[in-house]
Amino acid sequence: MFDLCCWHGRLLRLLVFVSLLLETVAHADDPLPAVKLDYRIRVRVDPSTRRIRGEERLRWVNPSDTTVRRVPLHLYLNAFSHLGTTWMREQVRGRFDPARFLERHPDPWGWIEPVSIRQGPSAARWRPIQPDDGNRLDRTLIEVSLPRPVAPGETLELRIRFEGRLPEPIARTGCTPGFCLVAQWFPKIAVLEAKGVRHASRPRWAAHQFHAPTEFYADFADFDVTIEAPRGWTVGATGRQRGKAGGAPGGYRTVRYTQRAVHDFAIVLGRDLHDLSTVHRPRAGGATPISVRYLLPRALAHQVRPARRAIERALDLYARRVGRYPYETLTVVMPPYRARRTAGMEYPTLITGGFADPVFERFPLRHVHVRELVLVHELGHQYFYGLLATNEQEEAFLDEGFTAHFEGQCLRALFGRQASAGWVLGRPIDDLEFYRFGLSRNREQIREPLTRRPSALYYPGTEGLHNYHRGALTLWTAVNRFGLPRVTRVFRAYYRRHRFGHPDVVDFLDVAREAGGAPMAAFLSEAFTRERIPDFRVVSVTSRSYSAPLGRVTDDRGSFVATDENRGAALRRLTTRRMHDRDDRVWVQITDPGWSRGGAAVDGRTFWHGFRRGRAPKPRSSAPLHESRALITGPAWNNLPATVMLRFEDGVEVREQWDARAAWRGYRVVRPARLVEVRIDELRRVLLDVVPQNNGLALEPDRGFLADWTGWLGAAVQWLAGGLSLWL
Numbered sequence: 131m132f133d134l135c136c137w138h139g140r141l142l143r144l145l146v147f148v149s150l151l152l153e154t155v156a157h158a159d160d161p162l163p164a165v166k167l168d169y170r171i172r173v174r175v176d177p178s179t180r181r182i183r184g185e186e187r188l189r190w191v192n193p194s195d196t197t198v199r200r201v202p203l204h205l206y207l208n209a210f211s212h213l214g215t216t217w218m219r220e221q222v223r224g225r226f227d228p229a230r231f232l233e234r235h236p237d238p239w240g241w242i243e244p245v246s247i248r249q250g251p252s253a254a255r256w257r258p259i260q261p262d263d264g265n266r267l268d269r270t271l272i273e274v275s276l277p278r279p280v281a282p283g284e285t286l287e288l289r290i291r292f293e294g295r296l297p298e299p300i301a302r303t304g305c306t307p308g309f310c311l312v313a314q315w316f317p318k319i320a321v322l323e324a325k326g327v328r329h330a331s332r333p334r335w336a337a338h339q340f341h342a343p344t345e346f347y348a349d350f351a352d353f354d355v356t357i358e359a360p361r362g363w364t365v366g367a368t369g370r371q372r373g374k375a376g377g378a379p380g381g382y383r384t385v386r387y388t389q390r391a392v393h394d395f396a397i398v399l400g401r402d403l404h405d406l407s408t409v410h411r412p413r414a415g416g417a418t419p420i421s422v423r424y425l426l427p428r429a430l431a432h433q434v435r436p437a438r439r440a441i442e443r444a445l446d447l448y449a450r451r452v453g454r455y456p457y458e459t460l461t462v463v464m465p466p467y468r469a470r471r472t473a474g475m476e477y478p479t480l481i482t483g484g485f486a487d488p489v490f491e492r493f494p495l496r497h498v499h500v501r502e503l504v505l506v507h508e509l510g511h512q513y514f515y516g517l518l519a520t521n522e523q524e525e526a527f528l529d530e531g532f533t534a535h536f537e538g539q540c541l542r543a544l545f546g547r548q549a550s551a552g553w554v555l556g557r558p559i560d561d562l563e564f565y566r567f568g569l570s571r572n573r574e575q576i577r578e579p580l581t582r583r584p585s586a587l588y589y590p591g592t593e594g595l596h597n598y599h600r601g602a603l604t605l606w607t608a609v610n611r612f613g614l615p616r617v618t619r620v621f622r623a624y625y626r627r628h629r630f631g632h633p634d635v636v637d638f639l640d641v642a643r644e645a646g647g648a649p650m651a652a653f654l655s656e657a658f659t660r661e662r663i664p665d666f667r668v669v670s671v672t673s674r675s676y677s678a679p680l681g682r683v684t685d686d687r688g689s690f691v692a693t694d695e696n697r698g699a700a701l702r703r704l705t706t707r708r709m710h711d712r713d714d715r716v717w718v719q720i721t722d723p724g725w726s727r728g729g730a731a732v733d734g735r736t737f738w739h740g741f742r743r744g745r746a747p748k749p750r751s752s753a754p755l756h757e758s759r760a761l762i763t764g765p766a767w768n769n770l771p772a773t774v775m776l777r778f779e780d781g782v783e784v785r786e787q788w789d790a791r792a793a794w795r796g797y798r799v800v801r802p803a804r805l806v807e808v809r810i811d812e813l814r815r816v817l818l819d820v821v822p823q824n825n826g827l828a829l830e831p832d833r834g835f836l837a838d839w840t841g842w843l844g845a846a847v848q849w850l851a852g853g854l855s856l857w858l
Contacts, residue, residue, distance in 0.1 A: 728736040
């Protein structure tokens with residue numbers, strides 16, 4: 131007997147299997163994953179009024195095991211609606227001067243509001259929420275009450291009509307005559323983190339208001355966006371243009387862009403733009419060709435050349451040291467000067483470099499690699515913001531700090547280590563020195579661990595120091611301690627495991643332990659969680675003639691009384707072979723006070739250690755003795771050893787690898803040459819120690835060195851003053 135139901139069920143399963151097989155074959159070479167969110171948007175941008183009007187269909191699959199009844203949506207443009215928003219209040223504490231800005235732009239405000247939100251046939255209600263600070267004037271986050279709850283695994287579809295206005299360029303987005311960067315412009319669903327995502331113990335919404343010190347966090351989505359723009363304007367956007375531009379009423383035309391598996395979408399519009407498209411094939415196995423498009427003011431088209439060189443070399447480096455760039459396109463925008471506040475920003479497959487301007491071809495900037503620095507930095511965000519989609523609002527250093535570090539790697543690949551950032555008044559400058567200088571000026575304000583959340587609430591004024599400087603220098607210190615190949619292994623493994631995910635710092639440290647080894651992971655964990663940055667310091671170096679102690683002294687030959695009259699004879703009697711390096715060693719008495727923390731402890735002790743003296747001539751037995759002492763301090767970390775060098779006037783140098791777990795260390799030595807210099811970390815491997823000037827101390831200062839650098843620093847101040855005058 132033939133069972134029709136059984137046959138039907140088997141046929142259905144076979145069809146599903148074949149369908150999945152065909153899809154697998156079709157996407158065998160497609161590095162992009164399937165996602166649970168997609169946007170289909172149509173938007174009209176009117177540059178003359180800065181107005182935008184759009185219709186959006188949002189489809190989202192509930193990834194959690196709980197029913198969802200309310201959905202948060204980000205309305206980022208509302209950050210620029212008035213001076214009372216949370217973003218504005220925080221930005222005013224920084225470098226933004228609203229009074230001066232309003233003098234230039236009397237009506238700079240931008241905003242966005244839903245006109246309607248519908249779930250199927252039913253209208254949804256929404257209200258602004260302020261979970262971070264209770265600021266009732268802030269409307270950058272709204273909560274939508276759903277007419278019909280969404281069960282686990284079910285699909286939510288919202289249809290949203292919205293309108294808004296782009297601000298004058300203040301930060302990250304905006305419209306000015308002849309140019310618009312349309313960014314953070316549509317209602318965007320927040321991230322619902324399922325159990326396990328960023329180590330969540332239960333499902334949770336990761337929904338924050340828009341804060342000035344931090345940026346964005348979103349889920350990967352497929353985008354299909356139709357843009358209505360004025361005829362005659364060049365249009366660029368995230369992803370690839372599909373088909374030819376079409377007509378639209380009112381002097382507009384339509385351009386359609388699509389992109390799979392990105393978590394944001396940006397648009398650029400401009401007049402009189404130079405538009406150059408190239409194809410780059412990264413020099414790494416398995417990397418696919420990338421269509422790179424450059425947009426910048428037509429009058430400065432020649433500035434494409436250095437930009438292209440920087441972008442292509444950086445794409446090569448990232449392909450080798452992190453992983454392949456999986457998208458087909460990259461748009462590189464160099465805004466005009468009037469839109470300079472949109473410069474230096476990243477969106478998926480679209481970045482803005484530094485603004486295009488002749489100033490970079492003139493003194494004092496023509497020998498500084500400013501344009502290349504910004505470009506390779508923003509390209510790095512395609513990985514740490516774009517593909518490793520960490521939560522910028524809670525752990526910004528996983529994006530900004532890591533990107534700042536790889537910025538230095540790219541610049542060194544372009545220009546060499548010595549002058550990776552260029553030349554300043556005849557001296558080469560390495561990129562990482564900018565970060566060391568910035569952190570050193572404000573190191574006393576660093577009083578929180580790097581891993582403290584959220585990233586917008588570091589001590590005021592230190593947000594950038596934590597997120598950029600400290601993160602970058604931590605990785606550079608790891609490179610110096612463990613080698614670039616091992617650090618590269620860590621980042622390649624991190625990228626392979628967590629691309630198109632939402633890793634957190636624990637995920638990164640797990641990979642560091644597996645791919646880089648336990649010592650590297652221990653160092654990184656400590657560097658991320660310590661409240662203070664390390665500071666090695668030589669406190670004192672002294673040396674004086676050594677004489678026998680006065681009083682009754684007992685030695686192997688008996689007792690005697692040392693007085694001023696017989697002190698010379700007493701000294702000869704007490705002199706040992708150690709004092710004259712007779713066994714080819716320099717004997718040093720070391721005092722280590724020990725340490726105690728985290729339930730572990732090591733007692734202090736004073737001991738002698740014999741260091742190999744090297745090839746310097748042995749001292750004469752009749753040479754006068756000197757007693758030298760030195761005192762050094764350190765960070766008292768568990769995983770940050772440093773070399774200590776003691777140099778004597780007879781040319782002898784000895785070195786000790788100090789584990790630096792104790793807070794200080796003392797040295798005493800008696801030998802026929804004075805101790806003339808002590809230096810900690812003489813090769814400057816601990817780049818987190820941003821004040822290397824106190825890492826060494828000599829009995830007598832180097833007058834030639836001081837005169838040289840004092841003169842150069844004075845000239846540098848004049849150079850900076852001249853440079854700033856061009857910008858103000």
